Amino acid sequence: MSLIVVENLTKTYKQGKVKAVDKACFEVNEGEVFGLIGPNGAGKTTIFGCLLALTEPTSGTIKIDGMSPFDLDVKAQLGFLPERPCYSRWMTIKQFLTYHHWLSGRPASECESEIKRVIALVELDIDINRRKVKEMSRGMLQRVGIAQALIGHPRIFFLDEPTSGMDPLGFILIRKLLLQCKADGMTIVLNSHHLNEVEKVCDRIAFIRKGNIEEVANISELAEVRQLLIVSWLPCEADPQSIVAAVAEKSDCPLVECVGETAKFTVASNAKAAEIISSLSAGGLHVYASKFEKRELVELFLTTPSNSSESRLKNLVENPLEKSDDTSGGSQNANS
Amino acid sequence: MQIHRTLFNPAIFVHTLCVKFANPRYLLLPILLVGVPAFALLISLSFSHMQLNDEAKKMIAKSVHAYISQPSVYLLLAFLFISDAIASGKLVAESDTLALLFTRPMTRFCYVLTRYLAAVIGTSFFMYCAILLAYIVALFYGVYTIDIGWLTVLSIVLSAASWCSMAIFLHSAAPVVAIITMFILFGCGGMGSIYSHAQEPTNAFLQILKTLILFLDQWFGDFMPNSIDLATMAAASAFDTYEFSIFISNIAFFILIAAFSLSCREFSYGSD
Numbered sequence: 119m120s121l122i123v124v125e126n127l128t129k130t131y132k133q134g135k136v137k138a139v140d141k142a143c144f145e146v147n148e149g150e151v152f153g154l155i156g157p158n159g160a161g162k163t164t165i166f167g168c169l170l171a172l173t174e175p176t177s178g179t180i181k182i183d184g185m186s187p188f189d190l191d192v193k194a195q196l197g198f199l200p201e202r203p204c205y206s207r208w209m210t211i212k213q214f215l216t217y218h219h220w221l222s223g224r225p226a227s228e229c230e231s232e233i234k235r236v237i238a239l240v241e242l243d244i245d246i247n248r249r250k251v252k253e254m255s256r257g258m259l260q261r262v263g264i265a266q267a268l269i270g271h272p273r274i275f276f277l278d279e280p281t282s283g284m285d286p287l288g289f290i291l292i293r294k295l296l297l298q299c300k301a302d303g304m305t306i307v308l309n310s311h312h313l314n315e316v317e318k319v320c321d322r323i324a325f326i327r328k329g330n331i332e333e334v335a336n337i338s339e340l341a342e343v344r345q346l347l348i349v350s351w352l353p354c355e356a357d358p359q360s361i362v363a364a365v366a367e368k369s370d371c372p373l374v375e376c377v378g379e380t381a382k383f384t385v386a387s388n389a390k391a392a393e394i395i396s397s398l399s400a401g402g403l404h405v406y407a408s409k410f411e412k413r414e415l416v417e418l419f420l421t422t423p424s425n426s427s428e429s430r431l432k433n434l435v436e437n438p439l440e441k442s443d444d445t446s447g448g449s450q451n452a453n454s
Numbered sequence: 455m456q457i458h459r460t461l462f463n464p465a466i467f468v469h470t471l472c473v474k475f476a477n478p479r480y481l482l483l484p485i486l487l488v489g490v491p492a493f494a495l496l497i498s499l500s501f502s503h504m505q506l507n508d509e510a511k512k513m514i515a516k517s518v519h520a521y522i523s524q525p526s527v528y529l530l531l532a533f534l535f536i537s538d539a540i541a542s543g544k545l546v547a548e549s550d551t552l553a554l555l556f557t558r559p560m561t562r563f564c565y566v567l568t569r570y571l572a573a574v575i576g577t578s579f580f581m582y583c584a585i586l587l588a589y590i591v592a593l594f595y596g597v598y599t600i601d602i603g604w605l606t607v608l609s610i611v612l613s614a615a616s617w618c619s620m621a622i623f624l625h626s627a628a629p630v631v632a633i634i635t636m637f638i639l640f641g642c643g644g645m646g647s648i649y650s651h652a653q654e655p656t657n658a659f660l661q662i663l664k665t666l667i668l669f670l671d672q673w674f675g676d677f678m679p680n681s682i683d684l685a686t687m688a689a690a691s692a693f694d695t696y697e698f699s700i701f702i703s704n705i706a707f708f709i710l711i712a713a714f715s716l717s718c719r720e721f722s723y724g725s726d
């Protein structure tokens with residue numbers, strides 16, 4: 119069941135001269151982890167702003183649980199971790215969390231226990247009664263931010279760059295936390311540049327570039343699409359090149375390369391892999407080893423942008439090693 | 455959980471009024487402001503050798519009341535409560551703090567009203583403390599002319615309400631809008647009063663400029679918040695209802711445009 123429905127969302131600035139989001143359409147199902155990925159300036163944070171009713175869409179509709187995001191009943195179900203952790207600097211962590219517990223409209227009697235719970239969740243091992251927000255490092259602030267967002271068991275959890283400024287332990291914590299939230303039935307919308315992290319926690323992802331949602335894909339489907347099958351066989355007198363080419367054509371799995379006694383195929387499923395291996399054996403090659411080589415999400419992210427939603431996957435299947443020259447927004451993603 | 459729309463949010467109220475003063479360091483500025491008239495009285499009465507006749511006592515009372523009508527003191531105190539900048543110890547981007555706040559189940563109108571109410575109470579409290587302290591010091595020297603009665607209390611509350619309405623607008627509006635409004639209001643008011651007393655310029659350009667400024671002052675000058683002295687108004691032969699109604703309507707006007715600007719305000723990179 120779709121909890122968040124976004125239809126033709128458009129947001130422009132400066133009297134329409136700057137189009138931050140252009141007719142974005144996607145749905146987020148209840149209980150799933152949905153990732154928004156794209157280069158800097160792609161429009162991810164603007165989409166977040168519209169979903170959180172911080173900005174008014176120029177056109178299009180957003181429904182969260184059938185209601186407008188401006189509805190207070192919707193806001194009561196949200197938790198939000200902002201990208202820039204600008205919190206009231208003079209407050210102690212305890213004051214800050216108490217303040218947000220109060221703002222969330224939860225009963226005051228639950229405040230103490232709730233603060234203890236969220237502090238334990240983010241593994242913040244400090245004296246929250248004494249330490250102030252301004253004394254926190256960037257990574258610690260991120261933990262404080264997550265703690266405030268988790269106050270009151272929100273039904274929908276929005277995270278804007280949750281791992282920025284965090285150390286490797288923080289990365290692991292975020293992953294653990296998100297998986298735990300997912301297990302608790304929380305719907306999570308995640309905006310991140312750390313594609314490896316996105317891949318590990320998300321069920322579905324939306325690729326955004328220049329305000330357009332180019333594709334919404336299942337991570338599990340992508341995992342299959344991204345597989346390269348490497349097959350090795352014993353030396354033989356037959357012409358392996360022609361056998362391999364014929365098998366590739368017959369099984370409809372593009373041949374990436376064939377060097378010596380090893381060939382690489384792009385396969386879309388495990389069944390196709392089995393078909394290739396059996397066909398090669400039937401063709402007279404003595405297959406002794408085969409393995410999958412998984413391509414990272416970052417490679418998919420860097421492939422040539424297209425307007426067609428299916429052509430990205432098609433492009434990847436047909437040209438698995440091709441990378442785009444367009445590195446305008448992707449370079450830092452590759453680094454990540 | 456069913457959320458009801460309210461016009462008052464206790465979390466915002468307590469936060470505005472109390473939490474930021476949890477650290478005594480942040481009390482320093484209001485304490486200094488509170489202590490100014492008392493300290494000035496103490497100095498002048500201790501070291502001057504003037505005869506404390508009725509005229510002098512009236513002058514003392516007048517100067518203390520002049521202090522509690524000072525727009526700058528009210529504005530400073532109002533900003534101390536409404537803005538987070540002073541308590542934060544540096545100029546922070548308040549739009550980021552507000553963005554997180556407005557993801558919580560609270561209307562923006564409620565935020566404006568609550569914050570305004572808290573600021574009025576806080577500002578009035580400190581201003582009344584200032585006159586009370588001055589009154590105690592004056593009593594010590596045998597000066598009984600400083601009025602701390604209910605008309606003074608009401609004047610302080612109304613003056614605080616007036617200046618806080620402007621402060622809440624400046625806090626709620628997008629920074630550019632706030633700055634432009636400040637320039638227009640203070641510019642028209644200030645320049646208008648200067649030009650109205652200036653000699654007739656001979657230069658045609660200056661003549662046009664003077665006409666323009668006086669025109670703007672006539673139209674916008676009345677929008678400026680003001681302090682009010684109810685004791686003087688009550689002592690007059692006829693209560694100035696015109697001035698009082700302008701005073702009250704200005705407060706309502708600023709609160710409404712504060713709520714309106716905040717409701718229109720968008721919180722994202724490109725919006726401010």
